[in-house]
Amino acid sequence: MNRCFLTATCLATAVTVLVNVQEPSANTQILQTPLPGKNIPKFADPMPVFGPASGGTAPRVQAGAGYSVTAEEFQQKVLPAIQYAALPVPFNAGTYVWGYKVGAAPALYPGFTVEAQRGTPVNVTYVNNLQQADGSPPILQKYITVDQTIHWADPTGNMGSFAAYAGPVPTSTHLHGGEVSSFYDGGPGQWFTPNGLQGAAYATFAPTEPGSAIYHYPNTQEATTLWFHDHALGATRTNVYSGLAAFYLLRDAFDTGVPGTGLNLPAGAQELEMVIQDRLFDTNGQLLFPDLGLNPATHPFWIPEFFGDTIVVNGKSWPFQTVAPQRYRLRLLNGSNARFYNLSFDNKMVFYQIGTDGGLLDAPVPLTSLLIAPGERADVIVDFAAFPNSNILLTNNAKAPFPNGAPADPQTVGQIMQFRVGNPLPAGMTDTSINPAIAGVTLRGGINQPPAIVRLVNPLAGVPNVTPSIKRQLTLKEVMGMAGPLEVLVNNTKWSGKRANDSSVIPGSQFLYGDGMMQDTYATELPRVGDTEQWEIINLTADAHPIHLHLVQFQLINRQPFQAGKYGKDWSKLFPGGIFIPGYGPPLDYLTPNLDGAIGGNPAVTPYLQGKASPPLANEAGWKDTVVMYPGEVSRILVRWAPTGSPATGAGAPAAGTNQFVFDPTAGPGYVWHCHIIDHEDNEMMRPYRPQL
Ligand SMILES: [Cu+2]
Structure with a gap:
């Protein structure tokens, strides 16, 4: 070699x-x-x-x-x-x-x-x-x-x-x-x-x-x-x-x-888990991972996003799957480094999403396309009954980077896999599984169904049902080098970031999370167990980022466009010396609320908002642990540090300082939240967090 x-x-x-x-x-x-x-x-x-x-x-x-x-x-x-x-x-x-x-x-x-x-x-x-x-x-x-x-x-x-x-x-x-x-x-x-x-x-x-x-x-x-x-x-x-x-x-x-x-979901041979990934290969059939850094004087090998030209599903490139003309439950996972997929079938058939990252939706959501970002899962039912003896292509048309990058090449990453639908079911044999196409069919909240989703958020109005005790406004920011990104930061704070005399460095925020150098890391997100917080993520980058929190499932409140350029300019002026300092942390004191009443050390975003807030899409209106946050938008999520089944209000609803998990989430080395573009996560787009009593 x-x-x-x-x-x-x-x-x-x-x-x-x-x-x-x-x-x-x-x-x-x-x-x-x-x-x-x-x-x-x-x-x-x-x-x-x-x-x-x-x-x-x-x-x-x-x-x-x-x-x-x-x-x-x-x-x-x-x-x-x-x-x-x-x-x-x-x-x-x-x-x-x-x-x-x-x-x-x-x-x-x-x-x-x-x-x-x-x-x-x-x-x-x-x-x-x-x-x-x-x-x-x-x-x-x-x-x-x-x-x-x-x-x-x-x-x-x-x-x-x-x-x-x-x-x-x-x-x-x-x-x-x-x-x-x-x-x-x-x-x-x-x-x-x-x-x-x-x-x-x-x-x-x-x-x-x-x-x-x-x-x-x-x-x-x-x-x-x-x-x-x-x-x-x-x-x-x-x-x-x-x-x-x-x-x-x-x-x-x-x-x-x-x-x-x-629930009589399609099961047995009719339930298929499918992890979709993009890869590059060499002429020896071996994996190729480009490693020539954009800014080799700083990072010789790291590249900001990996995009391969070959689609691999369950460890096989562009496979086919033989199916019978009946309903199948596909448990889709985007396991790619950075590539988003916008999936549809080439026969334009409707399919139904029945579950999100954290569990079932209340009712099936009809879709003709499905966006899935790295780390996200989508539980869907596809009915092949109307298409015996035909081949159906699962396709992708998401740009890379998403949403403003290069179009998916229809000859390569525009195709995911092929379903080969067999002969009609033998006479007398019918598909008795739940039919998501029937009007009014539910998955939760009915007789012999699990309880309806506890709604921390009213997904139709895009507003919380639970008053958050703390609002945080936190930024996503790319640090540019001569030839491209040097690193990507959450709230302009490195993984191990802290600032001298910053009020955010408070007792209990010191972490065991270390690297080989045993360097201490300080958390700035210190939610109370049982409490509900509203996190507003201000995306100052040009790309969408799937943001993931460990430990909890949360609910998307809404997304709203804002003047990212103007905000970014004004935000930069607040740093010492009047210019943006990469990795400095937020420009203002983390714990002092801004004019929106939000902590996080950033100026209020409200004066920069433009246009209406969009509520979650119907297929996002469930428990999520990873949510797409678009460029030029503020994405708002409601996070409660309690199990999903705990009531939203009234008797049994969790209160700040009360733990309803079956373990102590304040113990141990703590958790993290990060971008699930793993090339970003690996280069600083991740922060520790630790629940407090
Ligand atoms: Cu990212």
Whole structure:
């Protein structure tokens, strides 16, 4: 393998990348020739499926009282199998990927789906075995470069080095959307390596053996589509790109996964989880992760957003899926680094969203297209009954970056996968599953249905039903370098940001969250347990960001356009010296309310608002843990630090300082909130937060 270090080819590639920011395709460690996505045959191999749909070959892993998950490197034929036949050893055995070995099942990318039952807590042992047999780092480390100049896990204490990282791989496994104690959240500081190096936050619970951790999931929240993925500080984008992601389906008496029971949702072979990701490949069929930084003098390898030209669903490029002409439940997950998808079917058929990140909607929402951002899940029902013996394409037309970037190429990322609808159902055999197309059909609030969604927000009016005790106005801001973004910041505050003599540095805000340098991090978002807060996120960047909070599901209040340019200009003048200071924190004192009565250290946004606030779309009007926040808009969310089922008002409604979780959310290393464009999250677009009593 050729090392590429300041060779003529390398430099030539570098120039190409600089002039074509949207589609960089160089890896600086190994010389790789990109395999254009349009050259990869589509719909050649079936989509890998789990559970009954696999015909018994790939059963979902039952969580039971406990199971184990081991992260490993292995080879998998992500491209059509035929593509590998002509490749030399060792590439003919498949693409090197990292995946999860769940329970006794073999390692897989994505890892096997875990199926857990509401009310049955589980203990999960996570093991990091991302190493070769002789203990040396895995092969993919040369293909997917960790940048040591960003604030990252840094197991070997080389932060700031311009060399590609070559030490043991840090992993931290987060259950996305999980209502979990922060001891077991798998946050960015809870990483550990195969040889027992660990982040500062790892040490806050009793470790088992070096290179592993035991987490406890109470599974008390509503049944929904969760997923677990890697979250190591500054290495999330590389670890997830390598393959570390899998589904965690939480079931209950209504969403059973068994046909003809509970809500009678399509189940068994008619329930398919699907994680959609974009990837780049080289001519050896290996993953290619462009690593030539836009501002190489600052960050040699980090790029602001990864966009691949090849779509991979459940670990297979542009697969097909054979279906019967009946209803299917698709549990969609956008597991991409940065790419948004706006999905529709090429026959323009209507489909129905039945659930969001945090559980079922009250009633099915008819859609002809569905926007899904990185980290988001959408639970949908698609009825193929009217289309026997036909092929239906699932397409995407979201621009990248979203919403103002390059259009999706209809020949590549404009296509997701193909459904091959078979013969009509045999006479006498009918689809008896719930029909979302019937007027008035509900999923919650009816007889033999789960209770209606507790409405913290009136989604039709786009106003809170619960008076928030605290309003925060917080910014999203890109810090530009000579050739592009240097980093992206939440409230202009770095991950470890703090300011001397700032009133936001208050007792209790100091975090165990550390990196290899054991640097302390201070939280500025310190909500009280049981309290309800309104967060207004002021997007000063040119792109949409999917903002994700750990621990809680929240509700979107509304979104409203504002004069971003004018606000940005006036905001900048408030910094010392009258000019914007990257990473300074907000320009004003965090805890002093502005004219909108909002804390956060930013000037009131109300004078800059223009136009009406838009309430959530019908398919966003449920429990969300990740919400799209558009450029030029203020996105308002209502967040309550209590379980979703707690009443909004009256008897049993949570009060500030009262904990209704089954664990103490104030204990442990704390939580984070961040952008789920993982390339952003890895470079400062993440902040710790810690609930207080
Ligand atoms: Cu972002």
